[in-house]
């Protein structure tokens with residue numbers, strides 16, 4: 001669906017009719033929306049239906065949650081200045097990334113351990129993404145295998161692979177080979193998670209998915225990991241010694257700050273496609289990434305799950321965009337995206353596209369694959385309508401001319 005929304009015989013993309021569909025179903029058939037359409041209610045709805053530790057894992061941030069608040073406040077400080085009497089139909093949401101055309105400017109952020117949130121897990125999320133032609137970024141810490149996700153995405157679903165960079169180069173090479181062979185085309189390497197931050201919500205429950213064996217399967221299926229684990233453990237398989245294997249795998253992927261910018265060249269050598277760095281906030285790091293061959297940058301503070309007390313991610317977006325200007329390095333954005341207006345603002349401040357994360361995970365937790373589809377369609381419908389009402393026809397025309405920064409943030413819906 002949605003391969004070609006310029007006309008012809010292709011059905012219109014789901015998001016262009018979603019608002020009317022919801023009204024029609026409600027009025028004519030008395031069918032309410034599958035779940036809430038209200039960003040302010042989504043989290044509460046997820047809390048009601050998800051297992052408490054699963055909900056807390058998704059909803060929680062580092063420390064006192066100050067960075068999560070900052071992420072939302074950063075959005076509230078920018079206001080959209082609508083225009084009227086400007087032709088803005090039909091909207092064009094298409095973006096180009098690394099020579100590929102994508103129907104819309106959103107991607108599904110990498111998120112590990114999705115089986116914890118719903119039995120549909122990554123394969124369900126990947127299917128929903130494929131239905132809307134939204135790229136699915138598969139986490140190294142997934143609870144579905146690389147091949148299962150590839151099969152779920154099918155031939156049409158664009159898929160990217162997120163790397164938690166193993167300390168061992170042979171394991172790294174093997175994982176990347178498997179992902180490339182399975183049709184993943186863009187590599188996202190996450191640099192802000194040398195280890196998990198101080199996360200009180202999980203510590204208080206002593207909840208860590210890996211320790212329960214969830215989020216390790218990508219490693220456990222890897223032939224080089226299996227060989228090395230067998231050598232280290234006197235011949236065990238991960239299935240025979242799950243606790244030991246989890247410890248070994250975790251020490252590989254969360255091995256502290258043991259990489260340098262020079263080593264980015266290793267990933268460039270191992271990966272035939274574009275390499276994108278995730279977790280950039282400081283403009284100097286953006287310049288270093290560019291100098292060392294990064295093909296793209298994701299401005300992110302990991303949704304406030306890593307450095308507590310950090311600046312709101314959106315605050316740094318313009319500085320990062322300026323730092324790599326003119327170098328043909330697309331800047332993507334995440335951390336705090338909850339509404340169509342948020343997407344509008346991030347794109348206006350220079351992001352080529354945005355990653356959506358917690359709303360998708362709440363959708364997954366509430367209604368599995370259908371919930372993810374609902375979230376994606378809702379966000380895109382909201383963006384489409386915001387553009388219409390603000391007088392912007394093409395996402396390429398979004399710029400600071402549509403925005404104004406104000407001194408007040410308004411009510412912060414903390415932890416939204």
Ligand SMILES: Cc1cc2nc3c(=O)[nH]c(=O)nc-3n(C[C@H](O)[C@H](O)[C@H](O)COP(=O)(O)O)c2cc1C
Nearest residue numbers: 058109110111112139190302303335336337357358
């Ligand atoms: C439950 C959960 C799991 C996550 N797992 C990963 C992961 O495996 N790899 C990664 O790069 N980022 C991971 N992230 C971070 C997201 O990709 C994204 O940067 C962040 O959630 C954005 O913040 P927001 O959800 O508040 O918008 C995770 C986030 C959450 C909430």
Ligand SMILES: O=C(O)C(=O)c1ccccc1
Nearest residue numbers: 111112113141193215305
């Ligand atoms: O919790 C996270 O933020 C995260 O990055 C992660 C990593 C591995 C498994 C699950 C989540």
